[in-house]
Amino acid sequence: LSVRAGSYADELVKTAKTVASPGRGILAMDESNATCGKRLASIGLENTEANRQAYRTLLVTVPGLGECISGAILFEETLYQSTTDGRKIVDVLVEQNIVPGIKVDKVRSTPFQWRTVVSIPNGPSALAVKEAAWGLARYAAISQDNGLVPIVEPEILLDGEHGIDRNFEVAQKVWAEVFFYLAENNVMFEGILLKPSMVTPGAECKDKATPEQVAEYTLKLLQRRVPPAVPGIMFLSGGQSEVEATLNLNAMNQAPNPWHVSFSYARALQNTCLKTWGGRPENVKAAQDALLVRAKANSFAQLGKYTG
Numbered sequence: 001l002s003v004r005a006g007s008y009a010d011e012l013v014k015t016a017k018t019v020a021s022p023g024r025g026i027l028a029m030d031e032s033n034a035t036c037g038k039r040l041a042s043i044g045l046e047n048t049e050a051n052r053q054a055y056r057t058l059l060v061t062v063p064g065l066g067e068c069i070s071g072a073i074l075f076e077e078t079l080y081q082s083t084t085d086g087r088k089i090v091d092v093l094v095e096q097n098i099v100p101g102i103k104v105d106k107v108r109s110t111p112f113q114w115r116t117v118v119s120i121p122n123g124p125s126a127l128a129v130k131e132a133a134w135g136l137a138r139y140a141a142i143s144q145d146n147g148l149v150p151i152v153e154p155e156i157l158l159d160g161e162h163g164i165d166r167n168f169e170v171a172q173k174v175w176a177e178v179f180f181y182l183a184e185n186n187v188m189f190e191g192i193l194l195k196p197s198m199v200t201p202g203a204e205c206k207d208k209a210t211p212e213q214v215a216e217y218t219l220k221l222l223q224r225r226v227p228p229a230v231p232g233i234m235f236l237s238g239g240q241s242e243v244e245a246t247l248n249l250n251a252m253n254q255a256p257n258p259w260h261v262s263f264s265y266a267r268a269l270q271n272t273c274l275k276t277w278g279g280r281p282e283n284v285k286a287a288q289d290a291l292l293v294r295a296k297a298n299s300f301a302q303l304g305k306y307t308g
């Protein structure tokens with residue numbers, strides 16, 4: 001199985017499979033301090049360490065979260081952060097049966113990014129795509145060499161007036177390069193997770209797509225570009241509304257496919273939760289319930305059983 005020599009092969013496969021387990025997906029809570037500041041500002045809170053800690057405590061202590069959430073991606077600060085009652089956030093996640101992950105933007109020792117954004121309105125140039133794909137592949141290889149499952153994230157941004165066909169065309173090129181360079185770098189496909197954006201029309205496009213259309217295009221892209229050895233396809237929400245992201249995921253899981261098609265949402269899991277909290281301790285329970293509602297909805301969508 002292991003094309004990458006090294007003692008971590010079994011562990012990588014096991015971790016990737018655990019994250020890609022039925023009815024579960026990833027809670028992306030890796031907002032950088034700057035992005036977290038924007039989210040806090042939207043509910044009138046200052047971007048202090050205490051407020052970030054309070055919010056992240058709320059997220060990770062939702063009772064039963066691990067039934068729907070298999071992994072959580074953390075920002076560097078959270079890796080060392082404690083809950084408001086003094087427990088390590090990482091330990092709380094493990095107790096919840098959730099695999100903690102780390103965004104490597106800040107902890108990298110090399111200038112490689114785990115997430116690569118491609119913007120359609122101004123490009124992308126072939127050279128930029130090549131460079132981005134190479135960077136993702138090098139990051140993936142280095143992660144595996146160190147026993148970490150890389151989440152490979154080629155994100156095609158939603159911004160733009162382009163239609164769904166243009167997104168499909170660009171994504172085909174980007175994914176082709178990404179998988180070519182992953183193979184060139186001997187990355188073990190059984191030990192990665194892919195975190196792509198869905199194929200949708202640009203956010204400013206006049207023609208909207210139904211969940212069935214998004215599913216048709218996105219599954220076609222998976223079939224053409226992603227080897228079934230990749231155990232989990234964990235879609236980001238990219239600015240879709242909470243319900244939209246759930247409906248699209250559900251549509252993709254209406255028929256069996258070779259992968260575990262699931263979610264790695266930040267905004268589409270957290271938006272209502274954050275608003276409900278509003279920074280008030282008396283709202284913590286309601287906010288946690290709101291997060292669980294989204295997590296459960298997406299858990300059903302992962303199984304193709306979401307009914308609204």
Ligand code: 13P
Binds near residue numbers: 029030236238265268
């Ligand atoms: P969104 O689901 O908000 O796009 O965030 C996903 C992500 O990229 C965070 O890691």
